[in-house]
Amino acid sequence: MTDVPLDLLASLVRGALELERTDRGLLPHRLPAWARAQSDDPQLHLVETQPAGVRLVLRTSAARLELDVLPTKRRYVGAPARPDGWYDVLVGGELVDRQQAPGGNVLDVDMMTGASTPTAGESTTLAIALPAGEKDVAVWLPHDEQTELIALRADAPVAPVADDRRRWVHHGSSISHGSVAVHPTEPWPVVAARLAGLDLVNLGLGGSALLDPFVARTIRDTPADVISLKIGINLVNQDLVRRRALGPAVHGWLDTIRDGHPETPIRLVSPVFCGIHEAVPGPTGPDMEALAEGRVAFVATGDPEAVARGALTLEVVREVLAEVVDRRGDPQLEYVDGLALYGPADAERLPLPDNLHPDSATHRLIGERFAALGDWDRADRQASLAQRKPMLADEDSAVFEERAATR
The missing domain is CATH 3.40.50.1110 (SGNH hydrolase)
Known part of the structure; x- marks a missing residue:
């Protein structure tokens, strides 16, 4: 397995308006920093980092990918536990795999006051098996779970995919x-x-x-x-x-x-x-x-x-x-x-x-x-x-x- 350089990983991300370089990797944002600076609403800051519609899109002949992610899960005080978010893997537009990332950070939220308490956790590695041959792969990130991209590895070169759709x-x-x-x-x-x-x-x-x-x-x-x-x-x-x-x-x-x-x-x-x-x-x-x-x-x-x-x-x-x-x-x-x-x-x-x-x-x-x-x-x-x-x-x-x- 070969590490994909962070700059190349960034070029594979679609649907985000900004990628924040963190100490560990890349955090997708759906609002730019200047816009986030104009609001102190914790709800807004929480949801804009949840990567709804954000996906990695790449072309490769790899048979295996490994994606390291650090999710942040929400728990609402007094409410049933929320299920972990899902990662949908599509090849040529067809769904081939779905995985979850256990662990990660936890944010405990009080529904009555809006106050939240964070607890740090560890990253998870998703092992993704792919069909043989050259193909276009899309990994859709959990739409309701903040996801920091730590690293991507592949057993063959990966490249961005040109997209001429509207x-x-x-x-x-x-x-x-x-x-x-x-x-x-x-x-x-x-x-x-x-x-x-x-x-x-x-x-x-x-x-x-x-x-x-x-x-x-x-x-x-x-x-x-x-x-x-x-x-x-x-x-x-x-x-x-x-x-x-x-x-x-x-x-x-x-x-x-x-x-x-x-x-x-x-x-x-x-x-x-x-x-x-x-x-x-x-x-x-x-x-x-x-x-x-x-x-x-x-x-x-x-x-x-x-x-x-x-x-x-x-x-x-x-x-x-x-x-x-x-x-x-x-x-x-x-x-x-x-x-x-x-x-x-x-x-x-x-x-x-x-x-x-x-x-x-x-x-x-x-x-x-x-x-x-x-x-x-x-x-x-x-x-x-x-x-x-x-x-x-x-x-x-x-x-x-x-x-x-x-x-």
Whole structure:
């Protein structure tokens, strides 16, 4: 086995916006250092280092790879233990292996206060067997587990792979990040990117899709052929803004992004269905009865009467986002109703396990529906959702059957 130089290892990383050189290796970041410096929110700093959509992509004739990683696991006080993250290995686009990295650092998080306590751990070596011959290999890192890349070894030379696909930059909440999907190729943006043949940069930031100006500037400065922005659920979760502020804030976000991408197609996506917050404002809180039973679930704690005073619900957010797109008159800006990706009828058959996040099967449904929207060019978007319903119904049936089989 031969060590891959750290600079070459860095060139194999896709989907990260920055690689931090640590004492031991490389830590992928999904926000650049200048942006991270503009927030002291521990949640944001935690999730942007979780490498959702980040993968190693290489060409090699090697029969074996060894990847040394140092994961950081989260444990929530009083909640069931979270499973270790997974590494998905694809050869020629086909899944050939899945592995976990036991051990590593541990971060104990108090859900009530947000305080966290770190405990240092040791790195793990993943031994990856590959089929014979020259091939393209992708190792998708755990989407919900901070992963420091320590070293890579191979029994044959490795090289970067040129990628001429269109680059898709997507921003959203924990649903875009991948909660509570199990494997890193299962979050809906990954599903959609693979179906549509796009090179994904996933800026889904769990709990942190909050219209922060530094995120808009990050998207502005990131090369992209197509962009999507899924906005709303975190604003309701945190009861962060009122209706009066939401429209201008979204306009400002789009203005900033347009400074760097004046003609890039953008899809503005409203929230998917979430029963607890359709008509009830935030904030969102833990379901204490569920915790007492050893389950993690969430409830809406806001006052429905506050909607008349400007509080946000998902119904209100969808109205405002549609109004923003209509007012801008931007031919390269498209509104996508989140209910067309996952709506009330879907929730009847595929309920959100914790009342907030979709599971792996539902992620697949959302990703397939997003990919089914077709090309991002306006001329190719004329088919209505009603015209697509027969195809989507078939997909619904397949996903429902898969989910039922795993219960």
